[in-house]
Amino acid sequence: MSEKDKTKTDNIYANQLDKVESFSFNQRVVDVFPDMITRSVPGYNEIINGIAELSSMFAKSDTNVYDLGCSLGAVTLAIAKGASETPINIIGVDNSNAMVKRCRDKVSAYSYARNVEIVEGDINHFECKNASLIVLNFTLQFIEPEKRQSLINRLYQELVPGGVLIVSEKLKHEDDRVNDAIIKMHHNFKRKNGYSDLEIAQKRTSLEKVMLLDTQQMHHQRFHRAGFSSSSLWFQQLNFASFMAIKD
């Protein structure tokens, strides 16, 4: 099987576990990741395609474009294709060794992704240089909440004027009634995609301490505190959304 097609069905939480460990991006997750993320995140493919389009508009010649928390490189590859007319370097960063290894194999299978480098590192300490576009596609929600503002502050500084930050996140809602209703709709989405109630419940427990959500308002406030004069939602499906913030 080629690197392009290597994906297995996610059944990590299919059987009752004695103890549900906190979620981590280990080899087991890497092996099923494309299946897991497309069956769990409403609008995932639309967001990836949208980022490809946005990269064709905002990636600037002779700059760097960053995919922070790149996992298996879906965003990296989308940018390589979307901005193929523009001479840029694309750098994907992830702190999971298992993800980075598989991502490098995957990227090397695509001839249009020769301008890509995949780096193993913690995005809290990774310096982006001369960046016209920085993407955190469902990564910020895994960063400790107290580190999020300083990370976004630094990314603002590292963007060139006119540079764009794209942040996709699962959101929580201020109003508990809305929150509960949308969570139920998300669980229905997962059921329709073949996950059982047991899988949904065990996955939820595993994420409880490692994926901490912000409201839409918290994201806008954070972008504005960092210096962005403009931040907008360009995509939302249920409680999954993507923002773009532009540096003047």
Ligand code: GEK
């Ligand atoms: C996609 N963007 O397919 N430093 C670097 N990487 C990190 C850090 C950190 N501090 N914390 C978490 N990660 C991808 C999906 S998944 C989202 C992103 C999800 C990495 C982590 O190892 C994982 O690969 C990724 O962020 C989050 O568009 O699985 O819901």
